[in-house]
Amino acid sequence: MDMRSKEAYIKMINEAYKKLPEYGLRVKAARFKPPHVQLFYQGKNKTVFANFKEVAEYINRDPDVIRKFLAHELATPATPSDGRLILHTRIDLQTLQNTVNFFIKRYVKCPMCEGYDTQLIKKGKALIIKCSICGAESPVPPIK
Numbered sequence: 001m002d003m004r005s006k007e008a009y010i011k012m013i014n015e016a017y018k019k020l021p022e023y024g025l026r027v028k029a030a031r032f033k034p035p036h037v038q039l040f041y042q043g044k045n046k047t048v049f050a051n052f053k054e055v056a057e058y059i060n061r062d063p064d065v066i067r068k069f070l071a072h073e074l075a076t077p078a079t080p081s082d083g084r085l086i087l088h089t090r091i092d093l094q095t096l097q098n099t100v101n102f103f104i105k106r107y108v109k110c111p112m113c114e115g116y117d118t119q120l121i122k123k124g125k126a127l128i129i130k131c132s133i134c135g136a137e138s139p140v141p142p143i144k
């Protein structure tokens, strides 16, 4: 889709919003602020993502999907433990936060309307973001 038709699309969506009682959804999208990543270290080589469950619940994604993504991106095994996620290497806070942000940008945010009220669904082998706000279904890269 070229920029011009994307602009037209967004304009159309915005116009449609104003006529809907669900106008509040867009306000909610603007307020989408996942909790900041909290971590601590165990020994020399373990990083504990302390509020993993809280972040997963806020962004409404399967913790196991997030775990797989983080393990792949950070190139380390990741083990869930009591609402926390144990990464078997030392990761600094900024790197972990950036990686979580990258996940949200790719697997939570709707690329069409930029809303966050979405679902991640599988269609055959394809992975798709289905947006509850604008209805768009956008394919995203698989999570290894």
Ligand SMILES: [Zn+2]
Binding pocket: 110, 111, 112, 113, 114, 115, 131, 132, 133, 134, 135, 136
């Ligand atoms: Zn959308």
